Amino acid sequence: MSSTSIPSKFDVAVVGAGPAGSATAYLLAKKGFKVLLVERGRGLGDKQLFGGRVYAQPLREVWPELDKEAPIQRWVTRERVSLVSGDKALTLEFKGGERKSFTALLPQLVAWMQRKAEQAGAIFATEATVDEIMFKDGKAVGIRSGNDVVYADVTVDAEGVNRLLLERAGIVPRLSPDHIALGVKEVLRTGSSQLEAAFGIGSDEGVAWVVVGDVTRGVPGGGFIYTNKDTVSIGVVIHLKHAINAIESGQLNNHVYELVEGFRLHPYFRNLWHGATISEYGGHLTIEGGLSFAPKRLVYPGLLVVGDAAGLLLSTGINYRGVDYAVYSGKLAAEAIEYAASHGGLTYDNLLEYERKVKDSFMYRDLVRHRAVEMLMNDPTMFSKLAEVFIGLFSQMFEQDYSVPTPYEAFTGALTEHNMSLNKLMSYMITAVRGL
Amino acid sequence: MSATVQATNKQSPEPKPMKLEDILQSDVWNVDEEPHIVVDYSKCEKCPTKPCIYLCPAGCYTLAGNRVVFSYEGCVECGTCRVICPMDAITWNYPKSGHGIMYRFT
Numbered sequence: 001m002s003s004t005s006i007p008s009k010f011d012v013a014v015v016g017a018g019p020a021g022s023a024t025a026y027l028l029a030k031k032g033f034k035v036l037l038v039e040r041g042r043g044l045g046d047k048q049l050f051g052g053r054v055y056a057q058p059l060r061e062v063w064p065e066l067d068k069e070a071p072i073q074r075w076v077t078r079e080r081v082s083l084v085s086g087d088k089a090l091t092l093e094f095k096g097g098e099r100k101s102f103t104a105l106l107p108q109l110v111a112w113m114q115r116k117a118e119q120a121g122a123i124f125a126t127e128a129t130v131d132e133i134m135f136k137d138g139k140a141v142g143i144r145s146g147n148d149v150v151y152a153d154v155t156v157d158a159e160g161v162n163r164l165l166l167e168r169a170g171i172v173p174r175l176s177p178d179h180i181a182l183g184v185k186e187v188l189r190t191g192s193s194q195l196e197a198a199f200g201i202g203s204d205e206g207v208a209w210v211v212v213g214d215v216t217r218g219v220p221g222g223g224f225i226y227t228n229k230d231t232v233s234i235g236v237v238i239h240l241k242h243a244i245n246a247i248e249s250g251q252l253n254n255h256v257y258e259l260v261e262g263f264r265l266h267p268y269f270r271n272l273w274h275g276a277t278i279s280e281y282g283g284h285l286t287i288e289g290g291l292s293f294a295p296k297r298l299v300y301p302g303l304l305v306v307g308d309a310a311g312l313l314l315s316t317g318i319n320y321r322g323v324d325y326a327v328y329s330g331k332l333a334a335e336a337i338e339y340a341a342s343h344g345g346l347t348y349d350n351l352l353e354y355e356r357k358v359k360d361s362f363m364y365r366d367l368v369r370h371r372a373v374e375m376l377m378n379d380p381t382m383f384s385k386l387a388e389v390f391i392g393l394f395s396q397m398f399e400q401d402y403s404v405p406t407p408y409e410a411f412t413g414a415l416t417e418h419n420m421s422l423n424k425l426m427s428y429m430i431t432a433v434r435g436l
Numbered sequence: 437m438s439a440t441v442q443a444t445n446k447q448s449p450e451p452k453p454m455k456l457e458d459i460l461q462s463d464v465w466n467v468d469e470e471p472h473i474v475v476d477y478s479k480c481e482k483c484p485t486k487p488c489i490y491l492c493p494a495g496c497y498t499l500a501g502n503r504v505v506f507s508y509e510g511c512v513e514c515g516t517c518r519v520i521c522p523m524d525a526i527t528w529n530y531p532k533s534g535h536g537i538m539y540r541f542t
Contacts, residue, residue: 042538046537046538107541240520
């Protein structure tokens with residue numbers, strides 16, 4: 001951020017050019033606001049990592065040209081959910097066909113969003129790590145990166161899950177493992193024809209696949225698989241609080257990368273990417289229980305918080321929505337700033353419109369409705385036990401020598417085999433069904 | 437019989453996990469001269485569990501005997517170590533001026 005090339009006063013300074021920040025900057029620049037979008041990476045989406053799937057409709061509200069222009073890898077036409085126990089697996093597949101969600105490589109998708117913001121007239125400052133949000137008399141007045149200072153009427157914090165700036169400002173406490181999970185990902189290059197043959201899909205199809213059970217060695221979390229054009233994104237997500245407990249108790253004595261490798265080489269999955277090379281590896285934190293992670297307010301004098309930093313990410317164990325939530329919160333922030341400007345100025349009272357909009361949105365409603373998932377995620381035994389019992393049931397039903405068990409025998413056999421009482425299973429199921 | 441088994445084994449050998457250092461060869465960094473993370477080793481000495489050894493996805497924290505050794509160069513900037521450190525031994529910043537990991541496909 002060189003002080004010679006960049007003016008020192010803006011209407012809005014947006015910190016972080018991920019999905020949330022880029023959408024905010026794009027919409028405000030389009031409306032004629034003087035916007036600075038600041039990014040610590042090189043402006044190629046090069047700090048971006050996610051699981052692999054984006055829900056399209058909230059993005060279309062910002063970029064109606066999304067379907068035609070965005071770097072979409074594959075539209076998701078098939079949803080698969082697998083329970084895994086040891087080498088055994090139980091898989092359910094749903095074949096849809098609507099263009100509801102797509103797979104993407106986040107660096108490419110975000111680079112597209114960044115270019116949109118720049119083309120709309122936002123000043124895009126790259127390779128600039130913001131050190132602090134500056135406050136004067138309790139109001140945010142701008143940002144500082146090294147010796148460079150930029151003033152703005154409103155600062156939009158889109159710094160992501162790792163909220164160094166909000167922590168430094170005393171707005172949120174230090175990041176705690178309680179509401180945080182770690183995702184570790186491998187991108188496997190297989191080639192498109194091998195990929196389509198292995199997954200049993202056409203060239204215009206894509207798979208989103210959630211895996212529950214043994215892949216995370218009993219630590220609550222799970223695995224994911226997303227098909228790109230000629231690569232497959234795979235990874236595991238583990239709840240950090242439980243990972244720490246599992247290390248302390250000696251249950252987890254593997255390096256976390258070994259979990260991903262165990263998943264890549266799992267006998268049920270490995271033939272899907274046989275012979276593939278790893279073309280990229282990485283890790284990123286994600287939010288479990290967005291509402292508990294959210295700052296007390298989303299609006300402070302001169303400051304709006306959007307995207308992951310605002311806790312706006314839904315994680316139900318089956319559905320993960322982060323990029324679309326981020327973009328949509330950026331849209332609401334931009335609309336609120338526009339509203340404030342046309343209602344007497346960018347005052348705190350006027351900017352509170354953003355908080356009202358978030359609370360009225362599908363995001364907030366869903367985060368409230370899915371709150372029980374937190375309870376679910378907080379019982380470490382439940383995941384592995386449920387997977388074991390269901391796998392056990394199907395094993396009893398299908399793995400036979402002579403005698404065919406009745407469904408009742410298979411069911412009670414599976415329960416006995418895994419030391420599970422019917423009462424306990426029912427209470428788990430009720431929690432699970434309520435939670436999901 | 438044993439020949440058949442051998443032949444089968446030859447066709448599909450049990451695949452082995454790669455080493456983390458080999459997996460990390462697929463990534464690209466623009467390494468800063470200054471470390472963006474500083475570890476207070478005096479606190480690590482008193483740490484009973486050292487979860488960083490297991491949970492840093494880039495394996496930046498390793499053990500030399502019983503001592504923690506940290507190297508910042510291969511960091512993927514996820515922030516896990518700062519969140520899990522029970523001793524509050526880690527001063528964590530993002531790299532400056534576009535340095536650090538450069539993802540392309542994730």
